[in-house]
Amino acid sequence: MDYKMIRENIWQIADDHGVYCTLVKGERMAILWDTGYGNSDLKEFVEGHVSTDYMVMNSHGHPDHIGGNSHFGCIYARKEEWDVIEHFAMETTGKAPDYLLKELKEGDIFDLGGIQAKVIFMEGHTKGSIGLLIEQERLLLAGDAINDHLWMFNYGAMPISRLKEMLERLKEQPFDTFLCGHFESELPKSIVDAHLKNIAVLKMDQKTKCNTIGFETYVSTYEGQEGRSVIVFSEDVLI
Numbered sequence: 001m002d003y004k005m006i007r008e009n010i011w012q013i014a015d016d017h018g019v020y021c022t023l024v025k026g027e028r029m030a031i032l033w034d035t036g037y038g039n040s041d042l043k044e045f046v047e048g049h050v051s052t053d054y055m056v057m058n059s060h061g062h063p064d065h066i067g068g069n070s071h072f073g074c075i076y077a078r079k080e081e082w083d084v085i086e087h088f089a090m091e092t093t094g095k096a097p098d099y100l101l102k103e104l105k106e107g108d109i110f111d112l113g114g115i116q117a118k119v120i121f122m123e124g125h126t127k128g129s130i131g132l133l134i135e136q137e138r139l140l141l142a143g144d145a146i147n148d149h150l151w152m153f154n155y156g157a158m159p160i161s162r163l164k165e166m167l168e169r170l171k172e173q174p175f176d177t178f179l180c181g182h183f184e185s186e187l188p189k190s191i192v193d194a195h196l197k198n199i200a201v202l203k204m205d206q207k208t209k210c211n212t213i214g215f216e217t218y219v220s221t222y223e224g225q226e227g228r229s230v231i232v233f234s235e236d237v238l239i
């Protein structure tokens with residue numbers, strides 16, 4: 001599998017179709033963040049490059065982040081996301097998850113040995129989306145929660161008002177860049193401001209109406225000095 005060394009001990013691993021997982025390696029423990037579509041042998045890759053125990057976490061329950069879960073015995077995720085994981089596992093495989101789900105709570109800190117990771121809630125994209133803050137590197141692993149192309153529709157998506165609350169909270173968190181599930185490199189924190197500016201002008205414009213993976217959606221775009229924000233949303237999140 002291809003990977004990019006973001007830091008010596010933080011690797012962005014390329015899965016299929018432009019999807020990325022992240023490996024954080026400490027002296028005593030490692031974390032695999034998301035499991036991609038599950039078509040490649042991520043477990044073999046991780047075990048070939050990690051000599052310690054490791055935990056597997058899901059940033060959220062979409063199929064391109066949980067597809068490889070069944071290769072691992074135990075998956076950590078926020079409890080509010082468990083039914084989202086179950087929903088998409090059923091939708092894509094036709095069966096319930098065959099692995100154990102364990103709960104992550106806001107503020108959980110994992111001391112991996114030489115590097116610490118802290119769980120923060122990043123609800124919006126889905127109701128139980130989380131981020132992993134690596135404060136000493138001022139880096140956030142954000143899953144899909146603040147992608148520059150941010151999808152706000154489908155099972156588990158929250159109202160835009162809740163996304164806005166989360167983004168305002170996130171501005172106070174100590175990071176400068178973030179990794180997301182659909183880009184190989186770090187993106188600047190200023191994209192959080194671009195999303196907030198986009199939300200301020202977001203509306204259902206018939207000119208941007210389109211079909212996105214079978215859902216009737218609208219697209220709102222903002223581009224400024226903060227960066228670019230594209231929010232793809234369905235009507236039901238505008239409550």
Ligand SMILES: [Zn+2]
Nearest residue numbers: 060062125144
């Ligand atoms: Zn997603």
